[in-house]
Amino acid sequence: MNKYFAERVKPLKASAIREMFKLMADPEIISLAGGSPSPELFPSEELSKIAAKILMTNPNAALQYGTTDGYAPLKEIVADMVRKLGSLKETDSIIITTGGQQGIDLASKVFVNDGETVIVEAPSFVGTLNGLRAYQAKLVGVPLDDDGMNMEKLEQALESNKNVKLIYTIPTFQNPSGITMSLEKRKKLLDLARKYDVIVIEDNPYGYLRFSGEDVPTIKSLDTEGRVVYVGSFSKILSPGMRIGFTVADSKISDRIEVLKQVNDVHTPLLTQMMAVEYIKKYDMDEHIERCRKLYREKCEFMLSCMDKYFPKTVTYTRPQGGLFILCTTPEGTNTNELLLESLKYKVAFVPGNSFSTDIEKPSNLFRLNYSTMPNDKIEKGIKSLGQLLKEKLGN
Ligand SMILES: Cc1ncc(COP(=O)(O)O)c(C=O)c1O
Structure with missing residues (x-):
């Protein structure tokens, strides 16, 4: 076979x-x-009541095809969330994805040609590594220090590898290490991305789960050139089974992500998008x-x-x-x-x-x-x- x-x-x-x-x-x-x-x-009880109500009162919207970029009221909620992080620029747009996993996959697909190099943290998230392998990327790992990627090694990797297209990073409570990249390193990473002219995918599914220390600005919030694609998710703060994530990127990038999503799954299920909106409107998400x-x-x-x-x-x-x-x-x-x-x-x-x-x-x-x-x-x-x-x- x-x-x-x-x-x-x-x-x-x-x-x-x-x-x-x-x-x-x-x-x-x-x-x-x-x-x-x-x-x-x-919040199972709350969500089961919400699901029943949606299906009773608004079945046509929940069961019909929807738009590829996502359910508009959910996009507004996501826009508020990322705006608070400074991660939404004027030229950006949002695509609701079927989990953050799909956001990473589509963003990878937008940028990576066969044989191009992608720099990742060593170690990194297996779902992304496998996705990049499927696009026949050459994966180069940069070791982690206690405060995130080692920047000297990152520069060496950018310098010594041919055709580097992007850097994939999980800067906050990284999977698998739990490590958070310092602000200084986030700035340095952006400087290097600029110097070597590569794209950055910032994957942030755990950012809201801080239980000690101070928040660090997202890399996306520091980006002034539209070089960073930000990927977020509701999996770790609401439910992974609802499969809701999102990308935030310059509209020119988002347009490409949207086209790829259309051929991938047309749109993220409307029922779970609508459930998320009702939950967030009715209950205190904070x-x-x-x-x-x-x-x-x-x-x-x-x-x-x-x-x-x-x-x-x-x-x-x-x-x-x-x-x-x-x-x-x-x-x-x-x-x-x-x-x-x-x-x-x-x-x-x-x-x-x-x-x-x-x-x-x-x-x-x-x-x-x-x-x-x-x-x-x-x-x-x-x-x-x-x-x-x-x-x-x-x-x-
Ligand atoms: C670093 C990282 N990114 C993305 C994901 C994907 O999560 P989801 O597709 O459920 O949003 C995970 C899941 O564990 C993860 O650890």
Whole structure:
């Protein structure tokens, strides 16, 4: 069968994270591998009433075709949100997308030709890496410091690679590291993008989930040239199943995104767009986001306190100020894929770092933990077992 496949799908492998979902079916496994928001934060009752009301009172609008760029009242709400961040310029327009994932995919498709180079954080979000592989991009990873991409390495990558088309970054509570890029580095990244004349995709699905520290301006808000495509999402602040995201970009770019979206899925389902609008109009979204932040602050602090207690000193980890993830670094030479197989015997799952790498074949000494979905007793049990294994394998 392989011979029939297009070149673009040959480098694609099933994501380890998706594979992990199969393992999670074992009820005994404590999965610290997922990346989903906590279901206890879904406003299910409110949304079910809203859905029923829409279908009773306005079925024709909800069930009919809609416009590709999105449901106008939702676009207005998104415009207000991004305007507050300084991320909406006069020449910009918004496209509602089917999750942020589609926004990244369409923006990549607009810009990347076969064989062109895309610079990403190392490690980075697997959904984007796979999308870019499908466009036959050459992926170049730039390592992360505690305050975001290493700017010297970024400049080297821009200097030494041919045909660099874009930089993809998740500057706030990055997936998988939880790291946030400093303001200084955001400015530097834009300077470099200008100097080497490349586009920037700023992916910000976690920005509202800050539970400590101060907000940092978006890269988009600092951009004066229309060089940055901003991608946002309602997945982590409302519901991922509703599949609502958006892009904000100069209208000339948005027009291209819109055409590609039209051939992709025509438009994002109207029912969920209308539900989001009604929810946001009727309830206090700021209050809801505050609930999300409070829960994740507690869960993150709890997981970190367990890690401080049970993990050996040989393993270091990030201490995020928001988002859903902690990234762990084991000593050089450790293969966290092998570690995962051992860890599954202890009934604990995490995501090994090679899944987030530009080269998934290369063993990685990193692994990602998620604190959003497991109850605290399971977090403690899981971290304790994992700590035991790490001490056994890597020493104290
Ligand atoms: C960094 C990043 N970008 C984008 C997405 C896509 O999210 P969605 O399509 O649900 O908006 C995710 C999902 O986990 C993510 O971690």
